[in-house]
Amino acid sequence: MLQIENLTKTFGANTAVDAASIHVAKPAMIGIIGRSGAGKSTLLRMLNRLTDATSGAITFEGQDVTTLRGTAKRNWQSQCAMIFQQFNLVPRMDVVSNVLHGTLNRRNTLATMFNLYPTSDIHRAIEILERLGIAEHAPKRAEALSGGQQQRVAIARALMQDPKIILADEPIASLDPMNAQVVMQSLRQIHEEDGRMVIANLHTLDTARRYCDRVIGMRAGRIVFDGTPAQLTTGVARDIYGADETFSEAATSTEIETLNEEVAKLADIAESV
Amino acid sequence: MGNQHRSQIEADYMAQVRSKRMMNGILLIVFVALFVGGFATANDRNAGGFWNGLPMLFDFPADVISEAISRAHLIPGYLAKYLPSLIETINIAGAATLVGAIVGLVFSLLVTRGLAPAPWLVGPLRRVLDVLRAVPEIVIALVLIFILGGGPVPAMIAIALHTVGALGKLFSEVNENASLKPVEGLASVGASWTQRMWLGVIPQVSPNYFSYALLRFEINIRASAILGFVGAGGIGYDLRNTMSWGQGKFDEAAAIFLLLFLTIVIVDQLSSYVRAHLTHGRTMSEKLA
Numbered sequence: 001m002l003q004i005e006n007l008t009k010t011f012g013a014n015t016a017v018d019a020a021s022i023h024v025a026k027p028a029m030i031g032i033i034g035r036s037g038a039g040k041s042t043l044l045r046m047l048n049r050l051t052d053a054t055s056g057a058i059t060f061e062g063q064d065v066t067t068l069r070g071t072a073k074r075n076w077q078s079q080c081a082m083i084f085q086q087f088n089l090v091p092r093m094d095v096v097s098n099v100l101h102g103t104l105n106r107r108n109t110l111a112t113m114f115n116l117y118p119t120s121d122i123h124r125a126i127e128i129l130e131r132l133g134i135a136e137h138a139p140k141r142a143e144a145l146s147g148g149q150q151q152r153v154a155i156a157r158a159l160m161q162d163p164k165i166i167l168a169d170e171p172i173a174s175l176d177p178m179n180a181q182v183v184m185q186s187l188r189q190i191h192e193e194d195g196r197m198v199i200a201n202l203h204t205l206d207t208a209r210r211y212c213d214r215v216i217g218m219r220a221g222r223i224v225f226d227g228t229p230a231q232l233t234t235g236v237a238r239d240i241y242g243a244d245e246t247f248s249e250a251a252t253s254t255e256i257e258t259l260n261e262e263v264a265k266l267a268d269i270a271e272s273v
Numbered sequence: 274m275g276n277q278h279r280s281q282i283e284a285d286y287m288a289q290v291r292s293k294r295m296m297n298g299i300l301l302i303v304f305v306a307l308f309v310g311g312f313a314t315a316n317d318r319n320a321g322g323f324w325n326g327l328p329m330l331f332d333f334p335a336d337v338i339s340e341a342i343s344r345a346h347l348i349p350g351y352l353a354k355y356l357p358s359l360i361e362t363i364n365i366a367g368a369a370t371l372v373g374a375i376v377g378l379v380f381s382l383l384v385t386r387g388l389a390p391a392p393w394l395v396g397p398l399r400r401v402l403d404v405l406r407a408v409p410e411i412v413i414a415l416v417l418i419f420i421l422g423g424g425p426v427p428a429m430i431a432i433a434l435h436t437v438g439a440l441g442k443l444f445s446e447v448n449e450n451a452s453l454k455p456v457e458g459l460a461s462v463g464a465s466w467t468q469r470m471w472l473g474v475i476p477q478v479s480p481n482y483f484s485y486a487l488l489r490f491e492i493n494i495r496a497s498a499i500l501g502f503v504g505a506g507g508i509g510y511d512l513r514n515t516m517s518w519g520q521g522k523f524d525e526a527a528a529i530f531l532l533l534f535l536t537i538v539i540v541d542q543l544s545s546y547v548r549a550h551l552t553h554g555r556t557m558s559e560k561l562a
Contacts, residue, residue, distance in 0.1 A: 115293070115294075116294070119287070122283075122287065122290065123283055126283050130279050135278070135279060138286050139286055
């Protein structure tokens with residue numbers, strides 16, 4: 001279904017992604033883990049064509065995506081929704097309008113400039129918002145919502161695109177643990193109920209373990225692990241994160257319980273200083 | 274929850290959409306009416322009439338260009354001849370922009386709500402800026418020339434006063450978009466107002482200040498050239514003379530236009546170069562990452 005072959009991206013002398021190859025046969029929920037700067041974001045951005053690859057190829061259902069230009073490229077982008085760490089909504093527009101932006105690729109530019117959308121689309125947008133549990137915020141400005149709610153609006157925008165793939169770039173890195181859980185559960189639910197492929201960059205191990213069918217580990221631009229969550233042993237994780245024996249899974253956790261342990265540990269350190 | 278609930282939300286939102294669409298429609302009608310009405314009024318008052326005059330619009334530029342082309346070999350000499358007056362004009366504009374920007378910066382911080390040390394002064398100081406912008410610089414220059422006599426100094430003062438009004442307003446709008454968090458951070462360590470502004474606000478806004486100041490410099494070059502028409506010296510004085518000599522002498526006017534154009538191009542290029550360095554210490558892709 002999705003083939004990524006030797007995908008490489010260089011920024012000047014730096015290689016952000018180094019000959020990455022990934023094959024996906026059927027829609028799955030895939031988590032990409034690794035330290036910040038490992039090339040996870042660049043990989044996703046190349047998939048959506050926000051960033052152009054230096055070399056290598058992405059093929060989706062037999063179509064070479066990397067060479068698309070103009071309308072064809074924008075068509076691909078509409079099939080391959082993106083969710084960002086900082087939500088990337090239009091803050092001063094209302095929630096439903098932000099969700100309707102998911103249909104921009106299909107609509108006439110002039111009509112959308114005057115915010116004219118078909119009533120059926122508006123109803124569908126509200127339906128999606130209801131599915132994500134934020135329908136009552138429909139008429140509010142996006143900026144008036146909390147981070148977790150804004151991220152769900154961003155997911156609603158992605159769903160409005162009716163995409164084949166949803167790419168999520170650190171979707172929970174700006175959220176508190178409770179909201180992170182809601183957002184991850186929504187993504188999992190979308191994968192299970194709609195059968196869409198979800199690829200999420202995550203920097204915490206336990207999130208990847210908990211929600212994903214397949215985990216890909218990246219280190220310094222290279223793919224160093226590709227397997228099931230069960231195969232992801234502490235040793236492998238240390239390798240991905242380039243850490244020594246003191247590394248524990250809790251160090252990358254956003255779970256409330258483990259987080260509390262970490263906080264307690266930090267408090268100990270603070271006291272001993 | 275359920276369908277009942279959702280249909281209520283849908284109905285409410287559709288009502289909101291309808292009223293927004295209605296407002297947009299009304300605004301569009303008002304805009305078109307103003308445009309058509311304004312055009313008709315202006316055309317009625319015009320001695321010649323817009324449509325009748327339109328074909329003649331290009332006569333003067335055509336004369337200037339055709340004469341300039343027929344005597345192209347003389348142009349380099351004229352460029353050298355008028356360079357000193359151009360430098361005088363740029364000098365007037367530069368001094369006026371510098372003085373205006375510095376005073377405007379202080380004003381802008383005093384009239385930005387949230388930053389102003391004396392909130393009750395915001396209103397009165399804004400009115401002062403309004404006055405400075407409202408009076409055309411040519412009027413100030415004429416008064417000053419009457420008092421101080423002709424020359425570059427009255428022109429410089431006149432342009433600087435207008436610049437204070439214009440940049441004070443633009444800078445304060447930039448200040449409004451600056452984040453107050455760093456200012457709060459500095460306040461928490463016991464910094465004075467001047468320290469908070471200089472170390473907390475200015476680093477955030479300086480690239481925008483700079484580009485507005487350079488835009489103003491461009492405008493001021495033109496303004497200082499125009500003030501030459503009323504006796505403030507510089508290239509405007511020469512331009513008035515060459516233009517009033519009439520047909521057959523337009524080649525010198527063309528050379529002066531060329532000098533002014535080149536100056537604006539150079540200032541524009543310089544400003545985008547410096548601005549790129551100020552804002553893109555980080556590159557665009559790093560900003561997005």
